[in-house]
Amino acid sequence: MENTPHKLSYLSGTSNTPLLGITIGDQFDQTVAQYPNNDALIVYHQNIRWTYQQLQQEVDQCARAFMTIGLQKGDRIGIWAPNRYEWLVTQIATAKIGAILVNINPSYRVHELKYALNQSGCKMLITADQFKQSNYTQMLYELAPELNTCPAGQLKSKELPNLTTIIRLHSDDSPGMYPWQYFIDTFAEDTSAEAxxxxxxxxxxxEPINIQYTSGTTGYPKGATLSHHNILNNGYFVARTMNFTDQDRLIIPVPLYHCFGMVMGNLGCITHGATMIYPSEGFEPDKVLQAAEQDKATAIYGVPTMFIAELEHPDFDKHNYGSLRTGIMAGSPCPIEVMKQVQSKMHMSEVQIAYGMTETSPVSTQTRVGTPLQKQVSTVGQIHPHLEVKVIDPETGKVVPVNTAGELCTRGYSVMLGYWNDEEKTRQAIDNARWMHTGDLATIDEDGYINIVGRIKDMIIRGGENVYPREIEEFLYTHPDISDVQVIGVPDKKYGEEIMAWVKLKEGKALTLEDIKEFCQGKIAHFKVPRYVKFTDEFPMTVTGKIRKVEMRKVSVQELGLESEKMETA
Incomplete structure (x- = not known):
């Protein structure tokens, strides 16, 4: 693939490899026919080792069970669970019947869960029992107490009006819910393979096949709606750019609810007949290191904080990483030293950086094998095949000259269909010429390498999680003692950025950092809870009355002594 240098910041990704014009279900069946005995899925914590043929049997049974209870093309099915085999089976089974899979972040609590289920209109929810500090079953009974008295599959809930069926990933009976295996065993046989x-x-x-919620600046998440074509091709070209074959074995410690896991991971492997390895439900560095040696993995995915945790693990030197070749670091900027150590100590000489966003399926740019080290550690690579990117002046909309910062826009097969049931937000994000406006500030150099230099929006990226200040601000406004609040990101060596709230209290009221943390506990996801709080009487303002968050960050970094936390990034 060539990139012709342009004087203007516009790139078009050419390719001799055509896009896949096929549904996810059909592509999966083709891969099974081609590589029936290849290892498809290894799940350490569930003791699963399935070939592609075995995985297909599980997927088809699940799809037939869905059809038996009346699920149809276009119906929404939510999944609220960490990394498990049932996640992958559900992903492919929903694609086979044309139902739309709604990814629900495992960190979500009651308030966020209710919004996602109702906004997408989920008829069915597949839920884990519990994970980390979250007891999912308990939260569902709290939201829908009607579950205690209704037969499974017949929920009529005041708070969740669309939801009728809940499947629980546990063998025990729970009132109003089907256990996973019971559901499959009971309903699969009533729909034929022919049907x-x-x-x-x-x-x-x-057609739409997936809704992924991405936090919105208005305080409510938006449901990026993605088609078979969007995500199947993106997974395919991400893995192809890494030179994947059916012999590759990929460790996926990143969450499946995110594009990184389900698209770049699952669909990247499925399009190549490669092996998916889930070392644990959530990220555990020692499990990744064990799996790398035990299963002779060739690739590992992760955000930089994951690679740092692996490199710093006390057992790091006890394992052999000779089989590793490649992998992807994405989600937030990568420190240069980490990149060098991953290449040398972890044997991942061909590790790549990728950049994108949920709304573009996700990847738009990626470094290539053979990219000069300096470009590897200072850019997010070159444009993906079949896509276009441009950098524009946000004020005028005109394309800027090379090496000039402006807003990055992406166009091509990867741009989402839109935000679910939200035409206004869709119009704000995708213009009439089908360019997706990313809100990221970027530059393109003479060689076609793209560098992300900042963000137009005030988004915070904490350990690979996108956090929008407005959402936290809206929530903290509900505290009876808080008069005004502004949320910013401050530098943090471990997570890249940490959450800080500037809080203005109501007359005569007093609160502490601990009070605010306690108020957030169980109400918003743990990664959104402020680590720092500054109590203030006023916020830095512009002449026109706009809050100057840049000034707030500067003051906070100084007051907290965080200058040394800023990292040199790749």
Whole structure:
């Protein structure tokens, strides 16, 4: 693939490899036919080792069970669980019947869960029992007490009006919910393989298949709606750029609810007949290191904080990493030293950096094998095949000259269909010429390498999680003693950025940092809870009355002594 240098900041990704014009279900069946005995899925914590043929049996049973209870093309099915085999089975089974999978962040609590289920109109939810500090079952009974008295599959809930069926990833009975295996065993046999094949044949690759919630600046998440074509091709070209074959074995410690896990990981492997390895439910560095040696992995995915935790683990030197070759670091800027150590100590000489956003399926740019080290550690690589990017002046909309910062925009097969049931927000993000406006500030150099230099929006990236200040501000406004609040990101060596709130209290009221943390506990996801709080009587303002968050960050960094936390990034 070539990049012709342009004087203007515009790139078009050419390729001799055509896009896949096929649905996810059909692509999966083709891969199974080609590589039936290849290892498809290894899940350490569930003791699963399945070939592609075995995985297909599980997927088809699940899809037939969905059809038996009346799920149809276009129906929304939510999944609220960490990394487990049932996640992958559900992902492919929903794609085979044309149902839309709604990814629900495992960190979500009651308030966020209710919003996602109702905004997407989920008919069914597949839920884990519990994970880390979250007891999912308990939260569901809190939201829908009607579960205590209704038969499974017949929920009529005041708070969750669309939801009828909950499947729990546990063997024990729970009132109003089906255990996973019971559901499959009971309903799969009532729909024939022929009926599933007919259903699958009736699908088109441009139809929506997935909704992923991305936090919104208005305080409510937006449901990026993605088609088979969007995510199947993106997974395919991410893995192809890494020179994947059916012999590759990829460790996926990143969450499946995110594009990094389910698209770049699962679909990247499925399009190549490669092996997916889930070392643990959530990220555990020692489990990644064990799996790398035990299963002779060739690649590892992660955000920089994960690679740092692996490199710093006390057992790091006890394992052999000779089989590793490549992998992807994405989600937030990568410190240069970390990149060098991953290449040398972890044997990942071909490790790559990728950049994108949920709304673009996700990847738009990626470094290549053979990219000069300096470009590897200072850019997010070159444009992906079949895509276009440009950098514009946010004020005028005109394309800027090379090496000039402006807003990065992406166009091509990867741009989402839109935000679910939100035409206004969709119009704000995707213009009439189908360019997705990323809100990121970037430059493009003479060689076509892209560098992300900042963010137009005030988004905070904490350990790979996108956090929007407005959402936390809206929540903290509900505290009876808080008069005004502004949330910013401050530098942090471990997570890249940490959450800080500037709080203005109501007359005569007093609060502490601990009070605010306690108020957030269990109400918003743990990674959104402020680590620092500054109590203030006023905020830095512009002449026109706009809050100067840049000034707030500067003051906070100084007051907290965080100058040394800023890292040199790749």
């Amino acid at each position: 599933l094949a007919v259903q699958q044949t009736g699908l088109a690759f441009d």
